[in-house]
Amino acid sequence: QIQVVEFGGGLVQAGGSLRLSCAASGGIFSAYTMDWYRQAPGKERELVAVITRVYTTTYADSVKGRFTISRDNAKKTVSLQMTSLKPEDTAVYYCHTQPVGDGVHYWGQGTQVTVSS
Secondary structure, three states: OOEEEEEOOEEEEOOOOEEEEEEEEOOOHHHOOEEEEEEOOOOOOEEEEEEOOOOOEEEOOOOOOOEEEEEEOOOOEEEEEEOOOOHHHOEEEEEEEOOOOOOOOEEOOOEEEEEEO
């Protein structure tokens, strides 16, 4: 029912900025908490940022002060503005949601972010 797709990844130098976006279809987008995860080669997928239906946000300690998550319910999109990027931020970034009352996790296909030193 719900589908999400990410776009906006690319190659940037350390200290640079990049904005990722996620477009959703199906379901009731405005009711869902939306998340960004990332996974680096050989590492576990980790939670990066969360935004709830009432626009409260949570960030991983590693990205606090550098990343900002936002949403546009009219366009059914969620974005991740990344600044002061570090090589450690290199990963595939995934958009994700698990609606309340639904045991299914919905994932995007992922978009590659590479930060060079």
